[in-house]
Amino acid sequence: MKRVLITTSGRPDEVTETRAFAAEQALGYARIPRNKRSVKNLMATNSSDLLVVGKERYELYRQTMSEPFFFHPDTAAFRLKRLLKGETDPLVEMCQLEPGNSFLDCTLGLATDCIVASFAVGATGIVKGIEVDPDVAFITATGLTQFQPKFQELKEAMRRISVVQDSASVFLKGQPDHSWDVVYLDPMFSQTISESISFAPLRHVGVHGSLTEEWVSEARRVARKRVVVKAHFNDPVFEQFGFTQIIRHNTKFHFGFIEK
Numbered sequence: 546m547k548r549v550l551i552t553t554s555g556r557p558d559e560v561t562e563t564r565a566f567a568a569e570q571a572l573g574y575a576r577i578p579r580n581k582r583s584v585k586n587l588m589a590t591n592s593s594d595l596l597v598v599g600k601e602r603y604e605l606y607r608q609t610m611s612e613p614f615f616f617h618p619d620t621a622a623f624r625l626k627r628l629l630k631g632e633t634d635p636l637v638e639m640c641q642l643e644p645g646n647s648f649l650d651c652t653l654g655l656a657t658d659c660i661v662a663s664f665a666v667g668a669t670g671i672v673k674g675i676e677v678d679p680d681v682a683f684i685t686a687t688g689l690t691q692f693q694p695k696f697q698e699l700k701e702a703m704r705r706i707s708v709v710q711d712s713a714s715v716f717l718k719g720q721p722d723h724s725w726d727v728v729y730l731d732p733m734f735s736q737t738i739s740e741s742i743s744f745a746p747l748r749h750v751g752v753h754g755s756l757t758e759e760w761v762s763e764a765r766r767v768a769r770k771r772v773v774v775k776a777h778f779n780d781p782v783f784e785q786f787g788f789t790q791i792i793r794h795n796t797k798f799h800f801g802f803i804e805k
């Protein structure tokens with residue numbers, strides 16, 4: 546099992562101390578003093594990953610990483626701006642999201658897709674993100690509630706999302722039949738594709754693993770309108786689980802859906 550320790554960036558002030566305590570409580574990891582040592586040095590001497598607590602954000606370093614994982618709305622900002630201008634978004638179209646819908650994101654990650662879905666379903670909708678990795682779940686959940694975005698619509702969409710740290714199939718098993726309009730699945734691609742700079746660290750941090758029969762059948766049971774998957778265009782999941790694959794030219798990832 547991976548070992549993670551908590552430390553602070555530079556000299557901690559009161560805000561950083563409070564945030565470090567919150568991380569200790571939420572994740573149950575021990576804290577070590579920074580004592581002006583580098584992240585690399587602390588990871589090497591303790592043979593551990595490191596959660597570095599700053600005044601404004603949490604940064605997670607796995608021993609294999611040179612760049613940290615931290616929360617950022619990433620492409621959600623410009624996707625929302627496009628929607629505000631009356632343009633479309635592939636996820637919103639594929640999920641046929643309307644105001645008031647409920648959207649269950651089984652693979653939250655950085656919550657970029659979830660933020661776009663949250664904007665689309667609006668204040669009367671319900672959006673929940675499930676994330677199996679405790680560190681990712683913590684960093685994304687705190688980012689969604691604390692990050693100060695540049696425009697109000699983005700802030701509201703972020704604040705409306707609730708996060709649950711769990712494995713998707715375990716969470717789905719506890720949900721009644723037809724209880725969510727859309728169930729969305731975006732597990733980590735097996736193929737490497739070029740992606741945004743802030744998404745790349747998620748590859749080292751999040752859990753890799755394909756969809757399973759159990760996961761998809763639970764998603765089908767729980768969805769009222771559609772189960773939607775996102776995967777590399779030649780990923781076998783589309784055929785394996787009976788998703789209708791929508792071909793998008795010039796993009797390496799495609800969506801697929803199962804209609805209810």
Ligand SMILES: C[S@@+](CC[C@H](N)C(=O)[O-])C[C@H]1O[C@@H](n2cnc3c(N)ncnc32)[C@H](O)[C@@H]1O
Pocket residue numbers: 651652653654655656657658659675676677678681711712713714731732733734747750751752753754
């Ligand atoms: C490709 S990323 C999702 C990116 C996300 N759609 C976004 O917009 O940021 C996949 C995420 O799902 C998580 N994950 C993988 N298997 C999971 C499972 N069985 N249950 C819940 N989360 C899982 C990974 O840890 C990772 O954070």
